[in-house]
Amino acid sequence: MNKFLQIALEEAKKSLKEGGIPIGSVLVIDDKIVGRGHNKRVQDGSAILHAEMDCLENAGRLSASDYKKATLYSTLSPCFMCSGAALLYKIPKVVIGENKTFQGPEEHLRSSGVEVEVLDDKECYSLMQNFIKTNPELWNEDIGE
């Protein structure tokens, strides 16, 4: 598995152990992880801390020139909010573990000039599928359904 997706997946599993939604994310600049995070809807009672948002928050206040060299990894296809955060900061590349469970506005990212790579990772997929089977209401809440 891609080494950065592996860390994002570790974050997702950490969230699951905490009783949360198993989605993880890392932000990478110059081949180094500068931020990592996971969904905190359950843990923090948060409406905005999707994995990517938590990751960006944990990376701290970066310069525009840093963001322009960054790649955002997520175990699951980013939603409108998280894709919007990538667009706000002009992050040029997004790498996605899987997009079968949920697909965000990937085409909108691409048409805005963002490189989007989908790795179609089976472990990311099965982690979400198993979670949704037992927690459908939490998952629906997380995507505004």
Add this chain to the structure above:
Amino acid sequence: MNKFLQIALEEAKKSLKEGGIPIGSVLVIDDKIVGRGHNKRVQDGSAILHAEMDCLENAGRLSASDYKKATLYSTLSPCFMCSGAALLYKIPKVVIGENKTFQGPEEHLRSSGVEVEVLDDKECYSLMQNFIKTNPELWNEDIGE
């Protein structure tokens, strides 16, 4: 002035007093404020707490049916991230104090079915203009420039 924009403006002024970026937001459901917030880039060292995000976070975990009745007010036109959050939660209406200082993807919101109202408020505008004159670097950081 619109009574809810007035509260959003109070939030913006609170941020300014705290040394922060003067943008405020409220979330309204059934004519009642269910969340309010302001930009916390400076105060919390946050990369994600734009006013609208802080407001949504302070409103807490709401149901999809609540969001579908909500109106999001902001003193300034919402950026990609905050517009994306509105789309994630299918918030049907966004009311904007002003969009001369900065204009987010309002047309994208409209084409996605969101009602967008721009109030062209002079006080919201002058608050931002005065702030940017003395803090251009903070403002640029906030919009990823």
